[in-house]
Amino acid sequence: MTWRASILTLYPEMFPGPLGVSLAGRALTAGTWTCETTQIREFGIGKHRAVDDTPSGGGPGMVMRADVLAAAIDAASPQGDRRPRLVMTPRGRPLTQARVRELSAGPGVVVLCGRFEGMDERIMAARDLEEVSIGDYVLSGGEMGALVLLDACVRLLPGVMGAVASGHEESFEGGLLEYPQYTRPQVFEDVEIPAVLTSGDHGAVERWRAERALADTRERRPDLAARDGSPERGS
Numbered sequence: 401m402t403w404r405a406s407i408l409t410l411y412p413e414m415f416p417g418p419l420g421v422s423l424a425g426r427a428l429t430a431g432t433w434t435c436e437t438t439q440i441r442e443f444g445i446g447k448h449r450a451v452d453d454t455p456s457g458g459g460p461g462m463v464m465r466a467d468v469l470a471a472a473i474d475a476a477s478p479q480g481d482r483r484p485r486l487v488m489t490p491r492g493r494p495l496t497q498a499r500v501r502e503l504s505a506g507p508g509v510v511v512l513c514g515r516f517e518g519m520d521e522r523i524m525a526a527r528d529l530e531e532v533s534i535g536d537y538v539l540s541g542g543e544m545g546a547l548v549l550l551d552a553c554v555r556l557l558p559g560v561m562g563a564v565a566s567g568h569e570e571s572f573e574g575g576l577l578e579y580p581q582y583t584r585p586q587v588f589e590d591v592e593i594p595a596v597l598t599s600g601d602h603g604a605v606e607r608w609r610a611e612r613a614l615a616d617t618r619e620r621r622p623d624l625a626a627r628d629g630s631p632e633r634g635s
């Protein structure tokens with residue numbers, strides 16, 4: 401079954417963009433997934449096809465109109481479409497690998513990309529939109545966020561990544577960062593590959609990797625380590 405991505409944007413030329421090359425691009429050509437865009441401006445108001453207006457209550461910038469967004473969403477995702485509707489916004493819930501896995505396992509996604517200062521809040525409930533953030537920083541629009549989300553989903557589609565894609569030893573699977581990797585040469589600028597990795601003792605390798613994953617997660621991402629429910633250091 402083809403995984404369908406529908407993107408609503410003022411900049412359809414940004415898609416598939418970087419997803420047209422490499423693994424995602426090959427999967428797109430193969431029909432594993434599709435990437436359709438809807439130009440929001442086609443649903444704009446009046447001669448100038450206005451999609452935004454000044455913020456109620458005053459303040460800088462412009463706000464995307466709920467009526468325009470509703471019309472665009474209804475065209476791209478008519479009633480009966482089972483795909484989740486996402487909207488990219490720094491106000492959203494942070495994207496996680498767990499949510500990416502769920503989205504990837506479904507029929508596809510409808511993704512609304514915002515520009516300007518934001519969108520009329522009423523569209524969120526009116527069209528059951530799931531607000532998604534890709535991190536605590538502000539992009540100039542949702543398009544780059546949508547590309548990030550799509551890349552994370554598409555690489556998990558069956559056949560896209562080959563053997564690597566089973567992916568259960570990746571970062572965030574099991575709530576931890578992945579262990580560090582090494583390859584030849586044996587010595588690089590006076591630094592050797594950890595001896596255990598070339599010992600041929602698979603049990604020892606596994607134990608070393610599990611320990612490093614936990615130690616690195618605790619050091620770099622105490623937030624993840626805490627969520628993992630793993631025992632605190634020293635206990």
Ligand code: ADE
Binds near residue numbers: 488536538542545
């Ligand atoms: N649009 C602007 N900033 C964003 C972010 N951090 N995540 C998702 N969409 C955005």
